[in-house]
Amino acid sequence: MNLNGRKYIILTLFISIGIIYTLKLLSMQVLTSTWRHNASAIAEKRREITPPRGVVYDRKGKKIIANRPYYNLYYIQDDIKHLDTQAFAKLLNVPDTFITNRFKEVVKSEGTYYNKITGKTTSNYRSNRSYIFLEELSNDEIARIAPELYRFPGFYEAPTSMRAYPYKNGANIVGYLAEVSPEEIKASHFYSRGDLIGKAGLERYYEEELRGVKGVKYLLQDAQNNATNSYENGKLDTLAIQGENLHLGIDIDLQAYGERLMVNKLGCIVAIEPSTGEILALVSSPTYDPNLLVGKRNINKYYPQLLMDKFKPLYPRPLAAEYPPGSIFKLVQALIGLQEGVIDNNSSFPCDKSLVGCHNHPRATSIDEAVKFSCNPYFYAVTRRIIQQGKSKSIFEDAELGLKLWVKYVHSFGLGIKPETDISGLRSGLIPTVSFYDKWYGHHRWAFSTIRSISIGQGEVKLTPLQMANLAAIMANRGWYYSPHFVSSIGNHGPLEKFTKKHYTMVDKKHFDIVAFGMEKVVNAAGGTARRARIDSIIVAGKTGTAQNPHGDDHSVFIGFAPYDKPQIAIAVFTENAGFGGTWSAPIASLMIEMYLKGSIADKPKEQRILEGNLLPHEKRTINN
Secondary structure, eight states: HHHHHHHHHHHHHHHHHHHHHHHHIIIIIIHHHHHHHHHHHHHHHHEEEOOOOOOOEOSSSSSSEEEEEEEEEEEEEGGGGGGOHHHHHHHHHHHHHHHHHHHHHHHHHHHHEEEETOOOOOSSSOOOEEEEEEEEHHHHHHHGGGGGGGGTTEEEEEHHHHHEESOOHHHHHHOEEEEEOOOHHHHHOOOOTTOEEOOOOHHHHTTHHOOOOOEEEEEEEOOOOOOOGGGGGTTHHHHHHHHEEEEEEHHHHHHHHHHHHHTTTEEEEEEEEEEEEEEEEEEEESSSOOGGSSSSHHHHHHHHHHHHHOOOTTHHHHHHHOOOOOGGHHHHHHHHHHHTSSOOOTOOOOOOTSSSOOOOOOOOOOOSHHHHHTTTHHHHHHHHHOOOOOOSHHHHHHHHHHHHHHHHHHHTTHHHSSSOOSSSOOOOOOOHHHHHHHHHHOOOOOOHHHGGGGGTTOOBBBHHHHHHHHHHHHHHHHHHHEEBSEEETTSOSSSOGGGGGGGEEOHHHHHHHHHHHHHHHHHHHOOOTTGGGGGGTTEEEEEEEOOTTTTSSOOOEEEESSSSSOOOOOEEETTOOOOOOOTTTHHHHHHHHHHHHHSSSSSHHHHHHHHOOOOOOSSSSOOOO
């Protein structure tokens, strides 16, 4: 017997069988899409359960972001038998054409699969899988539809949830949800097509905390994708965990009051608790009801309208608008001058209007008097001493050295740098540097006389209203601050660690006492520029500003804090095209302070004047706040 011959025959047989099986497997797994889909169906036991998002509360425990139950209507095409499209359209209260068009939309949205080997393109749509036919049905809608679904086999309802805003306030704070984009799905394994994700505001910044943890349910399925039973009796299933609740520093009643005060006005209000850095109110005017952007249907309807509104309600003015601060910036100049020793509290400069324009007032014989009168020539002289200290014989090199030092001081106030606030859309403002002026004028081709407008908060200097409010908090704290933030606690864990760190300016506390005393005079002493900010029984300290506007009427600015000895609130009000800071912004700030500290307003005529004031430029029409 030829054993070697048999050996080769058997070996050839095994190799042949292996080749045959390999080719068959290749055909099943690669060449034939039907086998690929069926194998996927059999193996696909995992079903994700999306948890409710975390609830958001204000500082008093009032619910300002909640979840409301909705329903989606699903279908499985293979289960649909003899669909009466007219009757079904009538039940859903849609045109007859909607039914057939919706089926086509779903198939198209699933896309296609291209097989590189066969060169064939097949649809990803599978007639034995469930798809959403209608989404975001309310309780009333599903109560009308569900009892009749037995007449239309293949369709069924399933509960879901969407956001609800019990208060129609703080739209620029809370943000909104929308369907995840393909890019967002690729960036995170958490999301699947149709999931919602935070697109703006707190919903976006705290997305990971609010979204929770998805649950998983494993099902036994056959090749037709029919669930037959729980896999392993549910031993591997996990529960969905609701997202963390957020507790805010926001006082929703104060927020609502601020939005009322700013009706028919362009601008913003930012209020901060100085001792914690928690934002009490952040008003952007005009604003809108956040419920307008709940759900795809609302977003498709209202977002384009809000986007095209010429008054820009979607624009977060307190965070992104960069305005010249005007005279409130004199506080910073005074503090730097005192710390550098180029002036003291008793320094006196004449109100020389040939240097820079000013209103009529007595000569300021001290820092606190200069703050009270808001004397432009005085702070022109102070800033010149800071910038041109005579450290170099060259006036240009001396200005460069002085400006570098000045920029360090100003940055220590959190100005000219992007705040670490827990919301998106922030801008850093502008504090001009040596490189900034070198770019415009050339190296060593500028001096203080070139950049003198910065001394009174004009020219190139720009601040956001949030930075202005933080400056008020720094004055209240006499030299330090926490980064302004909204969330006081994530669940029971407190705020993010970066919001528990104190930041100190480069100026000693003793100098803040001097300048803060001047702010108290601004409001309460004769000749002060903010008499409309006075409140009976509460000592308010503040500073007015009138920011020049090359595009129209000047802007009205006020920052302040109260009570003077133990501050509980620091505030900035910026009213566009409203002129002198003491006329509109100062009384608005005082009303906010009084409402927060006392819960009611004693000076009703002042309140009525602000509520009825219409400061919209050119076209006077009501805007919905």
